[in-house]
Amino acid sequence: MPKRSKPRTVPPRELRLGQLRLIDLSVSIEHDAVGELGKPRIEYVTHDAGGLKSMMEIFGAAPEHLVYSSGHGWAVENLAVGSHTATHVDAPYHYGATSEGRPARRIDEVPLEWCFGPGVVLDMRHRTPGEVISIADLRQGLRDIDYALSPNDIVMIHTGAATRWGTPGYFRQPGLDRDSTLWLVEQGIHMIGIDAWTLDREFAAQIDEFRRTGDGRAIWPAHFAGITREYCQIEKLANLEQLPRPHGFYVSCLPVKIKGGSAGWCRAVALVPR
Secondary structure (H helix, E strand, C coil), X not given: CCCCCCCCCCCHHHHCHHHEEEEECECCCXXXXXXCCCCCEEEEECCCCXXXXXXXXXXXXXXXXXXXXXXXXXXXXXXXXXXXXXXXXXXXXXXXXXXXXXXXXXXXXXXXXXXXXXEXXXXXXXXXXXXXXXXXXXXXXXXXXXXXCCCCCEEEEXXXXXXXXCCHHHHCCCEECXXXXXXXXXXXXXEEEECCCCCXXXXXXXXXXXXXXXXXXXXXXXXXXXXXXXXXXXXXXXXXXXXXXXXXXXXXXXXXXXXXXXXXXXXXXXXXXX
């Protein structure tokens, strides 16, 4: 009897570029952004000031010599920004020096196959800021959309925090804990995303629990789970509510290749069949 193959999440014919709608799932790197603890700094070099000055110095030219641009130079941006700013992918090295007993992978060592694959969104907007998104929540979320996880799916947690981007309220969010993170990894998931500042609960909730109990296991449990089991995460996703379906699409979250880095900025995009 011939072996039955597993149905594909997205039929091959729907991978033709002309039949795909691209949905931006990213936030921008912004100068002095409210939604960042470490404030990015961007120097904008404009066509009529620094850009013109640079071209005049390099080429030994005067403005009237720049005929095509009517006397204007180039535009350049100089950034002083952390690798965990805006939408980014965390490498296992972010969580600790080792993962699964081996040297943890840096962002330039993360397999590209982990950064492109079938996407699935789990709606956790019923969880309020400071609450844990538990294994039971994840299982119920999968039942709600009638979906079974497959290895290398890219799982994205929808908290609704992204709607508060650019305000102090952005830092108020629920998040995964150690058990729920490891449960996803045990299903073969290498990439977990969230539309919030961190995959863990908001810092305020972690700090409060630690001060009440003195138990250090309250600190950064979802991240530190990556020391036990190797995985990556996408933080500060956006626009998950624009996805027309909770699965049946692909996600690209290829990070910028920073040598030896703990993270890399990415332009996360969903590729959705029309």
